[in-house]
Amino acid sequence: MLTSSLGKGLLQQGHVNGRGLNAEPLLALVRPKPGGELPEGPVEVNQNHGQAKRGGSVAEAIRISRMGSFQRRVAAFRGKFFAATSARARDSKRAEIIKLAKAVRGSNEILPLNKTLVEGVTAALKESGMKSGPQYLVELKLMHVEAGYEVEAWLKRTLDLCKKALERSRGPVNRAAEVRVALWKLEELEANALGRGIPHHPRLAFAWATVWMLREIELRRMKIRDVTFPDPDRWITIWLPVSKTDQQGKGVRRTLRCCGKQPCVALCPWALGWKAIEAARSRGALPGSPLFSPAGKLKEITKSGTIKAWKAHLGPEVTGHSPRRSGAMYYVRAGLPIQELAFLGR
Numbered sequence: 497m498l499t500s501s502l503g504k505g506l507l508q509q510g511h512v513n514g515r516g517l518n519a520e521p522l523l524a525l526v527r528p529k530p531g532g533e534l535p536e537g538p539v540e541v542n543q544n545h546g547q548a549k550r551g552g553s554v555a556e557a558i559r560i561s562r563m564g565s566f567q568r569r570v571a572a573f574r575g576k577f578f579a580a581t582s583a584r585a586r587d588s589k590r591a592e593i594i595k596l597a598k599a600v601r602g603s604n605e606i607l608p609l610n611k612t613l614v615e616g617v618t619a620a621l622k623e624s625g626m627k628s629g630p631q632y633l634v635e636l637k638l639m640h641v642e643a644g645y646e647v648e649a650w651l652k653r654t655l656d657l658c659k660k661a662l663e664r665s666r667g668p669v670n671r672a673a674e675v676r677v678a679l680w681k682l683e684e685l686e687a688n689a690l691g692r693g694i695p696h697h698p699r700l701a702f703a704w705a706t707v708w709m710l711r712e713i714e715l716r717r718m719k720i721r722d723v724t725f726p727d728p729d730r731w732i733t734i735w736l737p738v739s740k741t742d743q744q745g746k747g748v749r750r751t752l753r754c755c756g757k758q759p760c761v762a763l764c765p766w767a768l769g770w771k772a773i774e775a776a777r778s779r780g781a782l783p784g785s786p787l788f789s790p791a792g793k794l795k796e797i798t799k800s801g802t803i804k805a806w807k808a809h810l811g812p813e814v815t816g817h818s819p820r821r822s823g824a825m826y827y828v829r830a831g832l833p834i835q836e837l838a839f840l841g842r
């Protein structure tokens with residue numbers, strides 16, 4: 497049985513992200529569609545249209561601007577910039593990139609752009625494997641420009657590098673082997689392994705890394721205190737450092753909720769969290785101990801030990817990146833929107 501008293505000492509205060517996967521979708525910026533602001537009713541026909549002086553005049557321009565049909569003329573003028581279909585595609589691209597940027601920054605304020613945001617958005621686009629990634633980056637830059645901000649040298653450089661990185665990822669890539677963890681039976685999570693640097697429960701560790709889309713290094717470094725339970729609704733939160741050099745411990749938090757099934761499915765993040773913590777505690781783990789350790793030890797597992805155990809238990813094609821890839825595929829099949837996937841996968 498999973499008892500809630502076990503987790504009480506592990507709860508950290510005031511750090512709950514509060515944004516589960518089923519939370520409200522992020523708001524998209526509202527942009528009027530081209531021509532969307534047209535007034536209803538008949539269009540005023542300007543009989544004097546052809547009589548303007550050759551070369552035109554400001555007075556004539558002012559007269560036109562006062563005509564009832566002016567809005568329609570403005571719309572037609574806009575139409576010259578973008579054909580209707582490409583404008584629609586562009587609008588939807590912009591709405592999507594705004595959602596992604598907000599998710600990456602964790603805030604609704606995305607302008608002016610900064611280096612971290614542009615790189616974060618690029619990383620998410622690249623990880624998603626989307627072919628049109630560079631176009632989204634262009635849209636991001638345009639938003640910045642249209643809002644009146646300068647594209648300074650550092651930003652231009654960042655955008656150029658990010659565009660290159662996205663183009664590099666477009667060719668055929670060697671994707672890490674996927675493991676269909678969702679098909680596992682609960683008992684399979686209990687599998688044991690022995691050896692130096694090898695996780696005592698390699699399948700449980702793999703499932704945990706899959707459901708949170710963890711990198712292999714993030715899995716190894718995760719401590720018991722990084723997992724918290726913002727109950728009462730069976731929510732589970734993990735904390736992850738932003739980077740290896742994250743000295744201030746800023747980090748990010750991600751929250752998922754229980755699958756809601758009875759009993760929980762193999763990939764229920766909440767049940768996996770309890771299983772991992774109970775396994776660690778049964779050998780005396782403290783909040784600062786690694787979440788996954790070798791049998792009988794409270795040490796971190798090693799990269800080679802982890803991958804070796806996964807290959808032995810799950811197949812020789814499995815690599816350190818397999819949980820991340822398996823998680824992405826699992827969520828894509830479950831219909832998770834791309835921006836949510838990017839948010840979870842960081």
Ligand SMILES: [Zn+2]
Pocket residue numbers: 753754755756757759760761764765766767
């Ligand atoms: Zn569950």
